[in-house]
Amino acid sequence: MSSQLFDAIDYLAKEKGIDKDVLLEALEAALISAYKKNFKSATNVRVELNEETGKMGVFSRKLVVEEAENTQEELSLEEAKKIDPNYEIEDVIEVEVTPKDFGRIAAQAAKQVVTQRVREAERGVIFSEYADREEDVMTGIIQRKDPRFVYVNLGKIEAKLAEAEQMANEEYHVHDRLKVFVTKVENTSKGPQIFISRSHPGLLKRLFEMEVPEIYDGIVEIKSVAREAGDRSKISVYAPDPDIDPVGSCVGQKGQRVQAIVNELKGEKIDVVEWSDDPVVYVSNALSPSKVVEVLVNDEAKATTVVVPDYQLSLAIGKRGQNARLAAKLTGWKIDIKSETEAREEGLLSDIEAEESDNNNDNDLFM
Incomplete structure (x- = not known):
């Protein structure tokens, strides 16, 4: 030899x-x-x-x-x-x-x-x-497609984007560049296999970490993410320093930061809300852009009854219940939304609260 x-x-x-x-x-x-x-x-x-x-x-x-x-x-x-x-x-x-x-x-x-x-x-x-890249965002190029998967080249390996992990509003074309969230890395008898997602809430979280320096530096924290991929998402953020505006940091000047993420997600609407350990405040914020009159809390059942102005009821619930559903998923609290009229009929609003609410509604109408 x-x-x-x-x-x-x-x-x-x-x-x-x-x-x-x-x-x-x-x-x-x-x-x-x-x-x-x-x-x-x-x-x-x-x-x-x-x-x-x-x-x-x-x-x-x-x-x-x-x-x-x-x-x-x-x-x-x-x-x-x-x-x-x-x-x-x-x-x-x-x-x-x-x-x-x-x-x-x-x-x-x-x-x-x-x-x-x-x-x-x-x-x-x-x-x-690639095992170290699990739960991380990577950029790849679409190589091919079949009825079950979109195959994305991540450099040294081809990853699988299953139909269930794709965004309904998105079309996938060969040679397109794509940011994906790595959900799982497995070492199989056929070699390493990587599974990726475009619909996972983790993708939204990682994109904010990449786009917002305050999050990357730990000045602003992401507390929760609720997502219906391709349509609408909510993300709650918090800053331990009271002088820092966590929502403003994420939105950016003239909305540039959040808009960059919206563009990456092909127009998916994103609500950035401020987290609070007070469920009244947190649930109210989570139902944005709807206004809230009152939040009644049942700690034992971890449930809330939310009263909103009559004219804001459909906005609070959202199309096909989406706004309320995402708010509940974001906060971890059950949310039952009632209009003021319904709340009064059930005796959920005191006379003082009702009078204050009427005044606020009148002011809203003249604004």
Whole structure:
């Protein structure tokens, strides 16, 4: 065996980013397999590789006996003493059994096994690289489509965007660039597989982290996200420093920051609301852009009854109940919305509250 093989291993290790020892172990396994296959040997053999000389040797463990009947596994005492006079019966001795033409046979047999090991090692490297990107946003290029998946090239691997993870308002064209949320990275028998999403709430959260420096720096915190992908989303934010406006930070000057995210999500409407540990305030904020007259809280059931002006009822509920549904998902509180008229009939509003509300409504109408 020439030193060219070791040079090739060095090259593969550097080119593929694979540990050199992994390749050497694969080569040894391949050579042992080739020896046993081509020379009908079932003995316990090992291969010794010498990188300095570029040589290899095959060694077999044999039991020292008086007369050897199975020469593959036994060595006569007479032959053993020729190697070392101190050997006795029942000793185990290692004997070099390298055939003359083994280099040629071994090279052929080793090629396939080493190639397989290299492929496995490459898969391991790719899996390790992408496993760290789980729950992160990556940019890829659409390579192809079929009825079940859109396949997105993320660099060293092709990821699957399932139909359930696609946005209903979005069309996917080959060669389009796309930001995706990595939901899962698996190491399967067929190699690493990456599953991605365009509809996951995590995508919205990560996009805000990328677009808003205050979030990235920890000055503003994202508390919750509720999303109906491609249509509308709500995100609640909080700033521990009372001098920081968390909503303003996320919206940006003239709405530039949030608009960049809306554009990325193909026009998905986004409500940014301020988080509060007071459910009255939080639920009121979450129902934006609707105005709220009163929030009645049932802590035990984690439920609220929200009273809104009559003319704001449909706005508070939203189209097909979307605004109320997203607000409930965002806050974690059940939300039952009632108009003022209905609330008065049920005795939920005091006379003072009703009078104040009427005054506010009158003012709203003249604004």
